[in-house]
Amino acid sequence: MFQEHLPTLIIFAPTIGAVLLMLMPKDNEEGLRYTALTVTIVTFILTLALLPGFDMSEAGMQYTYSAEWIPNWNINYQLGIDGISLPLILLTSFISLWAMVASWSITKQIKGYLILFLLLETGMLGVFMATDFFLFYVFWEVMLLPMYFLIGIWGGPRKEYAAIKFFLYTLFGSVLMLVALLMIYFNSHHPESNEHIFDLLLLTDAAQGNEGLLNPVMQQWAFWLLFIGFAIKIPSVPFHTWLPDAHVEAPTPISMILAGVLLKMGGYGILRIAFPLCPVAVFDGSTVLVAIGVISIIYGAFAAMAQTDFKRLVAYSSVSHMGYVVLGIGVVGVVSADTASDYWKMGINGAMFQMLGHGVSSAGMFFMVGVVYDRVHHRNLNEFGGLAGKMPLYTGLSAGIFFAGLGLPGMCGFIGEVFVVLSAWQFSKILAIVAASGVILTAGYILWTLQRVYLGAEYKGPHEEALTPMLARERIVAGVLLVFAIILGVFPNLMFQYMIPSIQKLTDGMAGQMAGL
Amino acid sequence: MDASLTNYLLIGAVMFVSGVVCMATKRNGIAVLMGVELVLNGANVNFVAFSRHTSLGLDGQIVSLFVIVLAAAEAAVALAIALNFYNNYQTIDVDRGDKLQG
Amino acid sequence: MLANSINQLITDLPTQIGSDVTAFLSELVLCGTVVALLLGRLLGIDRKMPGHWIAMAGTLIAFGIAFGNVYANGPDAYQVGEDAQLFSGLLVNDGLTVFFRLFLLVFLVLVIALTVLSGIPDNEDGPDFYTLLIGATIGMMLMASANHLLMLFLAVEMASVPSYVMVGFLKGKRLSSEAALKYVVYGAGAAGVMLYGTSLVAGMLGTGQLHLVAEKLRDLLTSEVGVGTDMSTAAVRTIVLGVMMILVGLAFKLSLVPFHFWCPDAFEGAPAEVGGFLSVASKAAAFALLIRVVHQLTGFGDLAVPLAIGLGVIAVVSSTFGNLAAYFQTNVKRMLAYSTIAHAGYMLTGVVAMLVALEDGNQMLATDCVEGVLFYLSVYLFMNLGAFAIVALIRNRTYSEEIADYRGLKNECPWLCVMMAVCLFSLVGLPPLGGFVAKFFVLAPVWEAASIHWSMGVLVGFALLNTVFSLFYYLKVPVAMFIVDRPEDARPARTGSTEAVFVLLLTAPILLLGMSPLISKLSLAAERVAHDTITVPDGARTSTSPEK
Structure with missing residues (x-):
């Protein structure tokens, strides 16, 4: 009974928390903060409760729950968790928890902030668990409004511009997704009643059956519409231009959530929806996907190197790192009608792990930027320096987290990159070499940044006296994120064991349609 | 018989068009309302003509009775509004109402 | 002929009158209320209560x-079908009538409650205002149940004439009187054109009842049977002209481009309560009437598809123009007026798809289209009334309806600001609010109709593009309320808890219709009504439908 309702409980626990906060008086700041923190802790524990009941050998959906919502349109409130969504759900609640701890630095209109934060968490968890396309779309869009207000009210100097840019870009992508949704809906048939359906599981079965769901031309349209919608979120070049502004202007905890969780939804959406429903288009478009991934890696890295704003640099590094994700999922190959190539599976596994690793490391990187910004109120890289002397613990933790972002072996960033590049080698050697050289560029800008900010003899910027040692709460957040970055880097199988069966099912299922091509 | 119908329709059409021109070009509010009356009565002529010459029968004449009543009611309301406008603007020139950009 | 008709009337009257009056009871009660209000003024009750x-x-x-x-x-x-006709075929008491009767009565209750809360009208003018309000509502209910071309005209006039006065109700306000004058001139003109068109159609076809019009039109266009005039293309041309003129009148009521000029001025000049009333109720009634008229025009044959494309172009232009013009407005009511124009465009898309579907003989799809429009109207009721209600309540405190005076309002009345944001975002069409589900239910059947004619796909594309455009201006108010700080010299704007509760009552359905199983209940009811309207049983049609 509890197992059955656990997903619903996880999704709506933050909403219940938001309602609780609404009823509390807005002057009780500490009370509000601790209540919200408790809610995120409870949500995290609930997601951990998913683990014991999760069967790692099972590739299909578990914890499924289905209830009628709008029966005459065949829209159901349908949830399910498989190996692809489980690590991301854990990542969401984990990062949300630490972003909530980081939210202690928000000082104005705390009640509104916390309520929006919790509503955002509900949306994120809902996206990862929905197995009905309409429900997925609703949860996807639910994230837009809280994010807009979180950036627009609590952000930096250009917050309104960044917020509206984020909103419009994402809304445009969502509208494209809606067109694809309509195309898929009207071409679908329920196996028994022959009505149109939104159920992703049934749609996947139909798409991977004999005739497929859509004819090849329609598949191309649907896939590319969906891809553009998701690529805006990833973000892939050339749809990435909203990210630097949004990240720079957003407050630190929101940057953590944006980089840590929201960006992963693009990749998740592609794996959950675009890939299974349009296999033929994926096969034809694999070169384009790989090319986009590689371009994102290199462009993001070069752009990061050119930045003088610390946070903007980290934002571009996110663009670059997420390029590995697109690269990893794009190295399509099939062996036979019911098996996909091993390197493709390795690529997707690597892409998924990169999402997890980047989630932890980029959240950490943004947090570290936030720590120093809270003190000196500027992010100009040329005016830093000598922080190692003034804040040694901070420097140590930062170095660790930035090395994780760099992809140092032994840390989480390495695993994802290595798997993706190895799989790309089998697909196209040249692109693999280019992708690998992205690692060198990444190392370049991160090490240079570390040198400019932390090393050196003296601090060259304003407010030198504000550089106090880290507070206890900051130490906890940074410490935990660093520890997890190391754990994921040393014991990657902790996550791989969940992912591999479901990814296998995904790719082998798609192979059927592709084998004839 | 047909010729007579066309003649009546022509009269109705002339009334309609002159009413529309009146509404569109006149600046005096009362003249605009006269245009409205012309349009409605042009339609009335049509109805009565059709009632006589086609199978529309009594329906046409009943409709025109209703339309006369309704035109009177509408004119009363429109004149009241025009009077209100005059109280506020001291003129009945419709072009002088330009505070709203629409 | 005269004697026969009178004889028939006398024999039919006693049997019919009982059931007709019973079906018409709600409207009669409202008429009684109007009489009571006017008598109250006569007897001096208005001074006591x-x-x-x-x-x-x-x-x-x-x-x-x-x-x-x-x-x-x-x-x-x-x-x-036949059984539904009231009063010798002037009105029809079918599903659409019942739906809109309930819709309008719920709306009227909410509007009266709003006027009580916001204090317009004052006690002295109260009976007059409510007479006009209720009179307009009776007219709108008649619009929804009209079955005869005369009734069409009478009902439209009965709905419009009181609204002319309501727009100018604040006698002392210069803007109001100007707005009312412009509205009455445009409105009377449009009604005149509509009447002339009615005369042409009724005369050429020899009947006023809508279903008989449809039948005779079908006969005229498909066979060579004359109906009392010369059978020539001139007859067809005249009828087409007549239909165009009727549609002009309806387009005016719906404030579609290019007959929208009255809308922003009327809304800016009218008090916000009246604006809310007009934006929802007259649109709803006009859409009911449009659905009925367009449904009967399926006899148009080859002309139906060009008509559909023409209406589709109007829909797209209305939505686009409404959204683009709204961006430049600084007055909230004017902005909402342009948004009304845009939403009329979206709903018209559904009606256009219905026409295309009926032309193709696909009654299921036509039912879905009408269902979408009905659902959209229901959600639109709450979204728009909520927005106008909040405008009215804030106007009472800050004496302003400019967006600039909404800056920083979150500090004063946070609940109202949140609910205003809910209403506006629902108007954009964002999940999980009702506006998204409504847009989806309207646009999905239109997309399906694209398989019949490609232009429907273009309509959907434009509608979605317009949704993105509309975000630009709908965001202005929440940005002002939440993100910008309150200027130093602004008036205090605290609102009471009764007002907050009332607005919550208006906004809660938006949330419910976006997220809860209530969606399916409303959708099923709408589908039922649409089904019974579209698929009229064969007994009602006395001639055979063209084979498709």
């Missing part, structure tokens, strides 16, 4: 009757 009690009592009784009828009888609350 404000007019809104009588108005509210009458409306609640009428609503009780209508609701009780539906509740008790369920699907038998209305008839279909």
Whole structure:
């Protein structure tokens, strides 16, 4: 009974928390903060409760729950968790928890902030668990409004511009997704009643059956519409231009959530929806996907190197790192009608792990930027320096987290990159070499940044006296994120064991349609 | 018989068009309302003509009775509004109402 | 001929009158309320008791009757086809009528409650205002149940004439009087054109009843049977001209481009409560009428598809123009007026798809289209009334309706600001709010109709593009309220808890219709109504439909 309702409980626990906060008086700041923190802790524990009941050998959906919502349109409130969504759900609640701890630095209109934060968490968890396309779309869009207000009210100097840019870009992508949704809906048939359906599981079965769901031309349209919608979120070049502004202007905890969780939804959406429903288009478009991934890696890295704003640099590094994700999922190959190539599976596994690793490391990187910004109120890289002397613990933790972002072996960033590049080698050697050289560029800008900010003899910027040692709460957040970055880097199988069966099912299922091509 | 119908329709059409021109070009509010009356009565002529010459029968004449009543009611309301406008603007020139950009 | 008709009338009258009056009871109760309000003024009751009690009592009784009828009888609350005709075919009491009767009565209750809360009208003018309000509502209910071309005209006039006065109700306000004058001139003109078109159609076809018009039109266009005039293409041309003129009149009521000029001025000049009333109720009634008229025009044959494309172009232009013009507005009511124009465009898209579907013989799809429009209207009721109600309440405190004076309002009345944001974002069409589900239910059948004619796909594309455009201007108000700080010299704007509760009552359905199983209940009811309207049983049609 509890197992059955656990997903619903996880999704709506933050909403219940938001309602609780609404009823509390807005002057009780500490009370509000601790209540919200408790809610995120409870949500995290609930997601951990998913683990014991999760069967790692099972590739299909578990914890499924289905209830009628709008029966005459065949829209159901349908949830399910498989190996692809489980690590991301854990990542969401984990990062949300630490972003909530980081939210202690928000000082104005705390009640509104916390309520929006919790509503955002509900949306994120809902996206990862929905197995009905309409429900997925609703949860996807639910994230837009809280994010807009979180950036627009609590952000930096250009917050309104960044917020509206984020909103419009994402809304445009969502509208494209809606067109694809309509195309898929009207071409679908329920196996028994022959009505149109939104159920992703049934749609996947139909798409991977004999005739497929859509004819090849329609598949191309649907896939590319969906891809553009998701690529805006990833973000892939050339749809990435909203990210630097949004990240720079957003407050630190929101940057953590944006980089840590929201960006992963693009990749998740592609794996959950675009890939299974349009296999033929994926096969034809694999070169384009790989090319986009590689371009994102290199462009993001070069752009990061050119930045003088610390946070903007980290934002571009996110663009670059997420390029590995697109690269990893794009190295399509099939062996036979019911098996996909091993390197493709390795690529997707690597892409998924990169999402997890980047989630932890980029959240950490943004947090570290936030720590120093809270003190000196500027992010100009040329005016830093000598922080190692003034804040040694901070420097140590930062170095660790930035090395994780760099992809140092032994840390989480390495695993994802290595798997993706190895799989790309089998697909196209040249692109693999280019992708690998992205690692060198990444190392370049991160090490240079570390040198400019932390090393050196003296601090060259304003407010030198504000550089106090880290507070206890900051130490906890940074410490935990660093520890997890190391754990994921040393014991990657902790996550791989969940992912591999479901990814296998995904790719082998798609192979059927592709084998004839 | 047909010729007579066309003649009546022509009269109705002339009334309609002159009413529309009146509404569109006149600046005096009362003249605009006269245009409205012309349009409605042009339609009335049509109805009565059709009632006589086609199978529309009594329906046409009943409709025109209703339309006369309704035109009177509408004119009363429109004149009241025009009077209100005059109280506020001291003129009945419709072009002088330009505070709203629409 | 005269003697026969009178004989028939006398023999039919006693049997019919009982059932007709019973079906018409809600409207009669409202008429009684109007009489009571006017008599109250005569007898001096208005000095002892404000007019809104009588108005509210009458409306609640009428609503009780209508609701009780539906509740008790369920699907038998209305008839279909021939049986549904009232008053010798002038009105029809079918599903659409019952739906809109309930819709308008609920809306009227909410509007009267709003006027009580916001204090417009004052006690002295109260009975007059409520007379006009209720009179307009009766006219709108008649619009929804019209079955005869005369009734079409009379109902449109009955709905419009009181609204002319309501727009100019604040006598001392210069803007109001100008707005009312412009509205009455445009409105009377449009009504005149519509009447002339009616005369042409009724005369050429020899009948006024809508279904007979449809039949005779079909006969005229498909066979060579003359109906009392010369059979020539001139006849067809005249009828087409007549239909165009009728549609002009309806397009005026719906404020579609290019007949939208009255809308922003009327809304800016009118008090916000009246603006809210007009934006929802007159649109809803006009859409009911449009659905009926367009449904009967399926006899148009080859002309139906060009008509559909023409209407589709109007829909796209209305949405686009409405959204683009709204961006430049600084007055909230004017902005909402342009948004009304845009939303009329979206809903028209559904009607256009219905026409295309009926032309193709696909009644299922036509039902879905009408269902979408009905659902959209229901959500639109709450979204728009909520927005106008909040504008009215804030106007009472800050004496302003400019967006600039909404800056920083979150500090003063946070709940109202949140609910305003909910209403506006629902108007954009963002999940999980009702506006998204409504847009989806309207656009999905239009997309499906694209398989019949490619232009429907273009309509959907434009509608979605317009959704993105509209975000630009709908965001202006929440940005001002939440993100910008309150200027130093602004008036205090705290609002009471009754007002917050009332607005919550208006916004809660938006959330419910976006997220809860209530969606399916409303959708099923709308589908039912649409089904019974579109698929009229064969007994009602006395001639055969063209083979498709």
